[in-house]
Amino acid sequence: MKSNPELPPDLPTQIAASIRDAIVSGALIVDERLPSEAELSLQFDVSRATVREALKRLAAQSLIRTQRGATGGAFVNRISFEAAHAQQITTSILLLSMNDVSFETACEARYTLERACAPLSAKRRNSIHIKMMREEIELQGEEGLSDEAFCASDVTFHRALVDGANNPVLSYQLAGAVEAMQPLMNMITFTARSRSAIVTLHRDIADAIEAQDGARASDGLAALEIETQSLARRIFEQRQRPSPKT
Amino acid sequence: MKSNPELPPDLPTQIAASIRDAIVSGALIVDERLPSEAELSLQFDVSRATVREALKRLAAQSLIRTQRGATGGAFVNRISFEAAHAQQITTSILLLSMNDVSFETACEARYTLERACAPLSAKRRNSIHIKMMREEIELQGEEGLSDEAFCASDVTFHRALVDGANNPVLSYQLAGAVEAMQPLMNMITFTARSRSAIVTLHRDIADAIEAQDGARASDGLAALEIETQSLARRIFEQRQRPSPKT
DNA sequence: AAAACTTTAATTGTCTGACAATACTTTTTC
DNA sequence: GAAAAAGTATTGTCAGACAATTAAAGTTTT
Numbered sequence: 001m002k003s004n005p006e007l008p009p010d011l012p013t014q015i016a017a018s019i020r021d022a023i024v025s026g027a028l029i030v031d032e033r034l035p036s037e038a039e040l041s042l043q044f045d046v047s048r049a050t051v052r053e054a055l056k057r058l059a060a061q062s063l064i065r066t067q068r069g070a071t072g073g074a075f076v077n078r079i080s081f082e083a084a085h086a087q088q089i090t091t092s093i094l095l096l097s098m099n100d101v102s103f104e105t106a107c108e109a110r111y112t113l114e115r116a117c118a119p120l121s122a123k124r125r126n127s128i129h130i131k132m133m134r135e136e137i138e139l140q141g142e143e144g145l146s147d148e149a150f151c152a153s154d155v156t157f158h159r160a161l162v163d164g165a166n167n168p169v170l171s172y173q174l175a176g177a178v179e180a181m182q183p184l185m186n187m188i189t190f191t192a193r194s195r196s197a198i199v200t201l202h203r204d205i206a207d208a209i210e211a212q213d214g215a216r217a218s219d220g221l222a223a224l225e226i227e228t229q230s231l232a233r234r235i236f237e238q239r240q241r242p243s244p245k246t
Numbered sequence: 247m248k249s250n251p252e253l254p255p256d257l258p259t260q261i262a263a264s265i266r267d268a269i270v271s272g273a274l275i276v277d278e279r280l281p282s283e284a285e286l287s288l289q290f291d292v293s294r295a296t297v298r299e300a301l302k303r304l305a306a307q308s309l310i311r312t313q314r315g316a317t318g319g320a321f322v323n324r325i326s327f328e329a330a331h332a333q334q335i336t337t338s339i340l341l342l343s344m345n346d347v348s349f350e351t352a353c354e355a356r357y358t359l360e361r362a363c364a365p366l367s368a369k370r371r372n373s374i375h376i377k378m379m380r381e382e383i384e385l386q387g388e389e390g391l392s393d394e395a396f397c398a399s400d401v402t403f404h405r406a407l408v409d410g411a412n413n414p415v416l417s418y419q420l421a422g423a424v425e426a427m428q429p430l431m432n433m434i435t436f437t438a439r440s441r442s443a444i445v446t447l448h449r450d451i452a453d454a455i456e457a458q459d460g461a462r463a464s465d466g467l468a469a470l471e472i473e474t475q476s477l478a479r480r481i482f483e484q485r486q487r488p489s490p491k492t
Numbered sequence: 493a494a495a496a497c498t499t500t501a502a503t504t505g506t507c508t509g510a511c512a513a514t515a516c517t518t519t520t521t522c
Numbered sequence: 523g524a525a526a527a528a529g530t531a532t533t534g535t536c537a538g539a540c541a542a543t544t545a546a547a548g549t550t551t552t
Binding site: 298312 | 529530531532533534
């Protein structure tokens with residue numbers, strides 16, 4: 001057997017790693033211009049095509065951006081919370097779907113983390129967060145809302161809650177957990193009754209956050225988790241033994 | 247004004263997005279082989295070099311892997327928790343360092359999330375987790391341990407705690423928060439006294455987890471956060487007005 | 493002198509075609 | 523039948539070319 005796990009990676013990978021290290025270590029700082037592709041190919045003694053593949057790898061991770069023209073080139077990117085969010089969400093979604101993570105496990109992780117934010121959010125939330133939560137609750141109560149729109153609104157509601165903690169790092173970390181759940185949630189059909197149960201809980205949570213009662217908000221989230229889990233369980237059971245014709 | 251934010255991205259970006267969508271949507275499943283580079287260049291009507299740059303982008307995100315040889319080609323990758331961990335940690339570290347996130351903010355996020363894991367970990371941890379925590383505590387008490395080794399051991403301790411919750415999604419999400427703190431923690435010099443305070447708290451936490459007392463473990467983590475924050479504050483203050491020569 | 497236009501140069505984006513390296517498959521040889 | 527050799531499909535890398543883009547320098551016009 002020789003599926004050598006330590007075989008030397010190809011040239012673009014090596015070059016990309018070398019440049020990435022320079023960025024992580026601080027040798028290259030934000031907005032600094034890298035040498036041109038031609039110069040890099042001389043430096044690393046490879047062809048320009050090889051350098052380009054390396055740069056594309058870095059661009060895929062938003063570590064650099066490129067610009068054409070006379071003063072163009074590759075520049076070190078300031079990684080924004082926004083871009084990091086987006087990437088983390090994609091990765092999280094694929095991670096869950098490819099590794100057969102159960103709804104239960106993902107749901108537990110999500111609500112566990114979210115409960116942790118509740119006390120901070122109760123303390124620091126401002127009127128905008130409250131307003132967003134109220135608006136989404138309103139929307140979720142509307143008749144004729146599609147299941148997908150209901151889920152999307154659910155995500156928005158919870159993002160507002162998390163953002164209320166006013167800690168960008170926390171918001172960033174939670175984004176993956178909350179949004180990666182959406183594809184799983186979309187598998188669920190929400191009956192009028194289950195929607196109303198969820199909306200009621202959302203209202204409780206929003207009330208608690210507005211009253212700056214973190215403990216009550218946590219409890220509300222715990223109740224919501226239980227509700228969601230049992231809803232999912234019912235639906236999955238039903239699908240396993242479908243249409244037991246009377 | 248036309249700093250068009252919606253300008254069409256370049257060809258490799260488009261092609262990469264197209265293939266990524268196929269993966270995310272499930273049209274391409276894990277371990278499935280993509281068409282060869284030559285076939286792709288026909289399909290997308292671009293040169294092979296362009297296709298290659300697109301594939302490199304996807305490889306950078308571990309969405310595909312490539313293999314040479316007759317039966318080689320590009321294959322859809324199963325994203326492992328391990329690979330996702332590693333990527334998230336890199337992103338988190340850069341995010342914190344490039345956006346001037348304060349120690350305080352990052353620390354708060356980390357401990358908030360970690361506290362959330364404590365009850366689950368207290369319930370589900372097994373002897374291996376306890377053993378790991380005890381070993382790291384032992385190590386942290388040793389004389390002559392470098393600050394970096396102390397920090398690394400700290401990370402290992404906390405990872406054991408989080409892993410005790412036995413929820414891979416939770417472990418994955420926490421990895422970013424815990425490990426991205428390490429570069430920040432490394433800026434701190436740990437005196438013998440501060441080390442001993444931390445070790446004492448670690449022991450309290452480990453005891454609580456072993457006793458399956460989630461609430462006590464949470465309290466321990468809260469105390470640890472306060473200790474860490476005040477330690478950092480003292481050090482940063484001291485550095486701002488250095489050497490007030492007696 | 494200022495403004496508008498043109499030219500120039502640097503740089504990335506894309507293409508073509510070639511050859512090397514690799515690894516599986518088939519054929520040949522013993 | 524097993525081992526060795528040849529064949530073949532595929533990615534990895536290279537060289538060179540031209541197109542597209544953009545800022546700066548130069549030129550003309552007002």
